Amino acid sequence: MSWRNNGTTAMRWWHFAVCCSLLATLSLPGVASAGQDRFNQARELAFAGDREGAREILRELIEARPNHWDGRILLGRTLAWDKRYDEAREELLVVVRAKPNYSDARSALADVEMWSDHPAAAIAFLDEGLASSPNNENFLYKKASAQRKLGDLGDAMITLDRLLDRNPSHAQGAKMFAGLRERRAKNKFGLGYGYTDVDTLSSAWHGASAQFSRRTGLGSFSLRANWSRRFDRTGKQFEIDAYPRIVDGLYAYVNYGYSADSLYPTHRFGGELYANLPQGIELSAGFRRLQFENSDVTIYTGTVAKYVGNWWISARPYITPKSVGTSRSYALTVRRYFGSRDTFIGLTAGTGSSPGELQDITDLVRLDSRKLGVRVSWALTDMFILKIGARYGWEELIRGRERNQFNAALGIERRF
Numbered sequence: 001m002s003w004r005n006n007g008t009t010a011m012r013w014w015h016f017a018v019c020c021s022l023l024a025t026l027s028l029p030g031v032a033s034a035g036q037d038r039f040n041q042a043r044e045l046a047f048a049g050d051r052e053g054a055r056e057i058l059r060e061l062i063e064a065r066p067n068h069w070d071g072r073i074l075l076g077r078t079l080a081w082d083k084r085y086d087e088a089r090e091e092l093l094v095v096v097r098a099k100p101n102y103s104d105a106r107s108a109l110a111d112v113e114m115w116s117d118h119p120a121a122a123i124a125f126l127d128e129g130l131a132s133s134p135n136n137e138n139f140l141y142k143k144a145s146a147q148r149k150l151g152d153l154g155d156a157m158i159t160l161d162r163l164l165d166r167n168p169s170h171a172q173g174a175k176m177f178a179g180l181r182e183r184r185a186k187n188k189f190g191l192g193y194g195y196t197d198v199d200t201l202s203s204a205w206h207g208a209s210a211q212f213s214r215r216t217g218l219g220s221f222s223l224r225a226n227w228s229r230r231f232d233r234t235g236k237q238f239e240i241d242a243y244p245r246i247v248d249g250l251y252a253y254v255n256y257g258y259s260a261d262s263l264y265p266t267h268r269f270g271g272e273l274y275a276n277l278p279q280g281i282e283l284s285a286g287f288r289r290l291q292f293e294n295s296d297v298t299i300y301t302g303t304v305a306k307y308v309g310n311w312w313i314s315a316r317p318y319i320t321p322k323s324v325g326t327s328r329s330y331a332l333t334v335r336r337y338f339g340s341r342d343t344f345i346g347l348t349a350g351t352g353s354s355p356g357e358l359q360d361i362t363d364l365v366r367l368d369s370r371k372l373g374v375r376v377s378w379a380l381t382d383m384f385i386l387k388i389g390a391r392y393g394w395e396e397l398i399r400g401r402e403r404n405q406f407n408a409a410l411g412i413e414r415r416f
Contacts, residue, residue: 185383256270
């Protein structure tokens, strides 16, 4: 009996010695270095696109060293990159449960929840991390992203305000904050002024406008008041524009204007239907109906437009039936955008006899015209937009008359 006890004790001591030896071996610099080399190799394969090869190495590494947390995190990320979200979540939860304060694991798990369209779950994991690390900038930014995805724009701005208070130079956070302010601002008010010099006239034309716009769930609408002074007379016009959404990818433009002054048409009607198609293509077709005191005119128009990266290219015809024949004109516009829809520079060139943009009644009797214009829109801040434009035009009128026009315009808009 004593011999058996002694034998059992000896065996236990032998197992203990083997375990100690194994642990000592694994902790040797050479073994640790070999594990790190394998991890680096897997990471290189993963970022080179060979994710399956990377996973094979990582699984071997984790089998030999189950607590190689970085290897398990990388394994989870490669699975998520291939949209194997359940497997990725399983690997990352192992790390989060074993090391709740390991931010890399929690950040990766939040990414998996966001990519798999579970922003609420991402917020829950991030809140747990923020409880122990309240100033973690990565957690705060990702939480704001998840709140934005849920549509909680106000909460997202509160989170970003906390982030920017901690680090005012956080570029991504500042950009998101500005974008959210813009999205939450449903109203816009703008003022504009235009100056036109006509070489056949002794005095220049002047124009001004004030506009209020609002976005609603059904689309946007605008109220606009126009004022002009031409031919030593002044006139006023009032307009309303609406852009109702019909279904996804299909919306309309509706316009009505009224004026009691002869410088403007008494009634102005407009309608156009827009369709957004795949590959960044937009098509539209519509009309403008202008009723003057002694004459009416209907202009048919439309667009063929396409987005190519940061560029927008649009071609628009104007077709005007007349008693003496149909007149036509064409305009081509090219815009280059810089980071937002409100910051761009555009160039427009046009030719033809159709009025397109009526400024006075003589536009109805011109024989030919050419124009070239440039327009700059610049978001000074997320709330203020500056607009500057210039255009030169040549027109041939009836009875051999010609005129050259130079137009300059300046405008400012404020969101709120």
